[in-house]
Amino acid sequence: MPEIAYLGPPGTFTEQATRLLTADFNADLVPCETVPVALAAVRSGDVLAAGVPVENSVEGSVPATLDALTADDPLVAVKEAVIPVQFDVLAEPGTALDQVETIASHPHALAQVRGWLTENLPKADVRAVSSTAAAAAAVAAGEFDAAISAPVAGEHYPSLSRLATGIADVRDAVTRFLLVRRPGPLPEPTGADRTSICAVISHEVGTLADMLAELSLRGINLSRIESRPVKDSFGHYRFFLDFDGHVADARIGEALAALQRRCDSVRFLGSYPKADRSPAQVRPGASEQAFRKSAEWLAAVRSGRLA
Numbered sequence: 001m002p003e004i005a006y007l008g009p010p011g012t013f014t015e016q017a018t019r020l021l022t023a024d025f026n027a028d029l030v031p032c033e034t035v036p037v038a039l040a041a042v043r044s045g046d047v048l049a050a051g052v053p054v055e056n057s058v059e060g061s062v063p064a065t066l067d068a069l070t071a072d073d074p075l076v077a078v079k080e081a082v083i084p085v086q087f088d089v090l091a092e093p094g095t096a097l098d099q100v101e102t103i104a105s106h107p108h109a110l111a112q113v114r115g116w117l118t119e120n121l122p123k124a125d126v127r128a129v130s131s132t133a134a135a136a137a138a139v140a141a142g143e144f145d146a147a148i149s150a151p152v153a154g155e156h157y158p159s160l161s162r163l164a165t166g167i168a169d170v171r172d173a174v175t176r177f178l179l180v181r182r183p184g185p186l187p188e189p190t191g192a193d194r195t196s197i198c199a200v201i202s203h204e205v206g207t208l209a210d211m212l213a214e215l216s217l218r219g220i221n222l223s224r225i226e227s228r229p230v231k232d233s234f235g236h237y238r239f240f241l242d243f244d245g246h247v248a249d250a251r252i253g254e255a256l257a258a259l260q261r262r263c264d265s266v267r268f269l270g271s272y273p274k275a276d277r278s279p280a281q282v283r284p285g286a287s288e289q290a291f292r293k294s295a296e297w298l299a300a301v302r303s304g305r306l307a
């Protein structure tokens with residue numbers, strides 16, 4: 001049975017998402033302590049793929065994932081899932097809210113309950129740990145008084161009880177997760193796909209605008225742009241871009257080829273079906289048929305068949 005890594009321990013949001021991402025095949029899920037560890041297991045071939053959190057509707061991107069995706073050998077996303085994120089507070093039974101002196105969770109969870117913490121536990125010592133379920137495990141081990149966890153974590157730590165529920169500052173928050181594997185055959189285009197890349201551009205006037213123009217000229221809908229420092233030289237950034245379409249689509253292929261010529265480097269991070277299956281809006285002149293006709297016309301001009 002293929003082994004699939006995820007940010008563990010059991011009871012994380014990532015476990016829930018990875019179950020969804022692997023629902024169409026029998027997979028053995030392997031918990032890892034961090035996203036970089038999960039991705040290292042994919043790169044080394046210890047596991048087939050990994051489920052990783054990439055972006056949250058309230059807090060934005062998950063920097064650890066973006067950095068780990070580009071820090072080493074290429075990896076590509078083959079599937080995405082979007083799941084709702086709600087948070088509970090777990091503690092030893094009998095703990096009252098005003099007895100909580102230390103409370104732990106994943107940084108992304110802490111960022112989404114800031115208002116609740118300020119209102120309900122203004123004096124508590126707030127600790128960031130590797131995941132929401134790791135926080136619950138640490139509470140069960142007596143390291144902290146309370147954990148901010150996924151509602152499912154309660155099932156994994158039955159010795160803990162729910163001190164509060166539904167504490168997110170923004171209701172209906174969602175997180176997007178990717179199933180990531182070593183490069184190989186790409187998922188077939190579906191007409192409702194997303195392509196992800198990471199580009200490094202030179203530090204000159206207009207290079208970012210030029211890069212975006214390659215997309216807009218071809219009617220490509222950009223759904224996310226994010227920058228992360230290159231790290232070894234101050235003021236230089238990697239740009240993470242998501243846009244509608246599949247690398248097999250003519251407009252996407254041409255745009256990627258243009259970016260490859262224009263940027264210092266381009267890393268392809270995958271073309272995969274969008275979780276919401278919303279079809280790409282293709283404007284007139286950017287359809288597959290339009291690209292085919294223009295290629296035929298050019299071939300005819302070059303061969304002397306058209307004056």
Ligand SMILES: O=C(O)C(=O)Cc1ccccc1
Nearest residue numbers: 012013014106108109131132
């Ligand atoms: O810690 C977890 O449960 C995770 O899967 C990471 C995370 C944390 C908060 C929101 C979404 C994902």
